[in-house]
Amino acid sequence: MSTAYQPAASHYVNGTYIDDLDGREIPVIYPATGQEIAKVYGATASIIEQAIQSAQIAQKQWAFLSGSERGRIMVRAAHIMRERNRSLSELETHDTGKPMSETLIADALSGADALEYFGGLAGTLTGEHIPLAGGDFVYTRREALGVCVGIGAWNYPIQIASWKAAPALACGNAMIFKPSEMTPLSALKLAEILVEAGAPAGLFNVVQGHGDVGAALVTDPRIDKVSLTGSVPTGQKVYAAAAQGLKHATMELGGKSPIVIFDDANLENAVSAAINGNFYSTGQICSNGTRVFVQDEIKDAFIARLTERMKRAIIGDPMGETTTIGPMVSERQRAIVLGYIEKGIQEGATLVAGGKSIDGAGFYIEPTVFADVTDDMTIAREEIFGPVMSVLSFATEEEAIRRANDTEFGLAAGVFTQDLTRAHRVAAAFEAGTCYINAYNLTPVEAPFGGVKMSGVGRENSKAAIDHYSQLKSVYVCLGDTEAAF
Ligand SMILES: NC(=O)c1ccc[n+]([C@@H]2O[C@H](COP(=O)([O-])OP(=O)(O)OC[C@H]3O[C@@H](n4cnc5c(N)ncnc54)[C@H](O)[C@@H]3O)[C@@H](O)[C@H]2O)c1
């Protein structure tokens, strides 16, 4: 086993790497080869205790700083992340299998964007003054929640850790982050960088583990907030556990999002969006537009151009910078996706492209397109989380909106049309938290990101995230006498 990606120890707690080899062994597999590249151990009760205690102490020091002082440290961390983008991208590629052509632009840099943005906001977080009769007034204080727990999925490890840490820290909280057991490495680097930038030891701790470690953190009474990125079934469990302790919660969950393409759309742009919304990160993106509704008149032209464009995909070594499709994150995820492809064929969809596993080392699968998909097919109803696009056709706007919304999920939705009025009408009618007009899957830190319906609760990114990591205290100030009934 090459040791290039082996961290000094499994967990980063109180400003240092620590281990407890009694924890459950977690091998880290490079998805492009199937080889083990590192090993970490799940957190034991002792590690969790150290993480919580040090976070409680650090949080008090951190919240005592002014917002501007906190922001300065966060912006410094963002600069370090940018400087180390290449090595962080190589690590992320080895952890996830995502090609360097993506990790170089969308992972650590997106994390740096979040630290910079929320670092900039930190000094602006204030309460308000509310004048009342007789000169009395109320002022509000925007206060930290305390110690937050972040739990990550495996598709965007450092981005998810940063999207949670940045607003939490800006508001004066500490965070204990548990990465996915599939991708434990890069969050440790974020923890190192924050300390290097000047954050107090213990402010951002990383503990490894499976769901049981996540559950132990979520149910601990000293934890004030839980933010999960994961699947709907996990979200239901974590949200229920958080509710038991009346904790604040943000749930960033799965999706089955629609892209609706009208016959007046710019076809080339619509094809690009469908490609980005289904094959970026080998299809492992929560907000992917996996149900592509194409108006009858342009369905054949859309499929023809899409299949032409798919021939340009470069499937291969994710470290090769021209590669555009890497492997799936794991053998298990590939098997799940192949199972869905099989179901699509059995249920009568037309396989237009791909459909097969790729022989050899690594967990590769061909980018796959189904046409003639109907709303009742399994591939049109369930989140696949792999490179499988379903193309459906529609006749009218009313029909497209009704069918696009006919899902338990509500993470994202896109519309392609040149008709400005229709674009806004359709965007307003979508039951989704993040909508796009003539674009898809862009996630700038300035814009709120999150879902409705079963796709989640709360918002990440943007000023909206501040409300999810802080609470208002109301202070009534009386300038006159206090009267009483007797
Ligand atoms: N909405 C978003 O922003 C977003 C972003 C990325 C991924 N996702 C979703 O994530 C899913 C894929 O990721 P995954 O397979 O890692 O999801 P998952 O639900 O299996 O696991 C997510 C995390 O939850 C932890 N976990 C599992 N059980 C737990 C429990 N009982 N208590 C606490 N923690 C627990 C896991 O260890 C992991 O760290 C997809 O559904 C995808 O749509 C959503």
Ligand SMILES: O=CCc1c[nH]cn1
């Ligand atoms: O995976 C979900 C979040 C996301 C979408 N695009 C980039 N990150």
